[in-house]
Amino acid sequence: MTTRSNNARYSSASITMHWAMVLLFIVVYVLVNLADGFEKGSAQRQSARDWHATFGLLIFALVWLRIVLRVLGTTPPIQPPPSALMEKLAKLGHLALYALMVVLPLLGWALLSARGKPIPFFGLELPALIAPDKALGSTIKEIHEFGGNLGYFLIGGHAFAALFHHYVVKDNTLRRMGFTRQT
Numbered sequence: 001m002t003t004r005s006n007n008a009r010y011s012s013a014s015i016t017m018h019w020a021m022v023l024l025f026i027v028v029y030v031l032v033n034l035a036d037g038f039e040k041g042s043a044q045r046q047s048a049r050d051w052h053a054t055f056g057l058l059i060f061a062l063v064w065l066r067i068v069l070r071v072l073g074t075t076p077p078i079q080p081p082p083s084a085l086m087e088k089l090a091k092l093g094h095l096a097l098y099a100l101m102v103v104l105p106l107l108g109w110a111l112l113s114a115r116g117k118p119i120p121f122f123g124l125e126l127p128a129l130i131a132p133d134k135a136l137g138s139t140i141k142e143i144h145e146f147g148g149n150l151g152y153f154l155i156g157g158h159a160f161a162a163l164f165h166h167y168v169v170k171d172n173t174l175r176r177m178g179f180t181r182q183t
Helices: 012-037 043-072 084-114 134-169
Strands: 119-121 124-126
Touching (some): 012 043, 012 134, 084 134
16 A cells, blocks of 8 residues: 555545444444343353454544544645634544544443453453442543444534535545545
């Protein structure tokens, strides 16, 4: 994967990481909702929760690579250029999404730690972040769930903004993150 970009698109590495993160978010959200559909204490529920944690931690691991790509890479210009307000809103939205990719997995890891549960990661067990504490675990759970629900709005808002730019504003915002070359 190249980290260089032509003037019209993000690098193939950045594009691949973006869409991989989209896929991981879908998997994480599907798994947590799937887990709730299984009977409490069942092996299926635990498996869905374990995979939810594993893929959430994978998001946490990959977001750092994504941040490096963003810092080292170039940002192709939006044509025609957006208003200053749109640029500020986009920066705030991206900052919120990056915070989500860092904070939510850490909260999930801390939640499992506070409950004294194993922290699964593709067959490995990661160390606990904090000592078991039932009351703290309840608080962390509420914050983690709130953040997860907020994520629906942040991700949905991001997708809506991309589609708005593509179909209403008719600029190249969405095409910059596409896999096909622009002509």
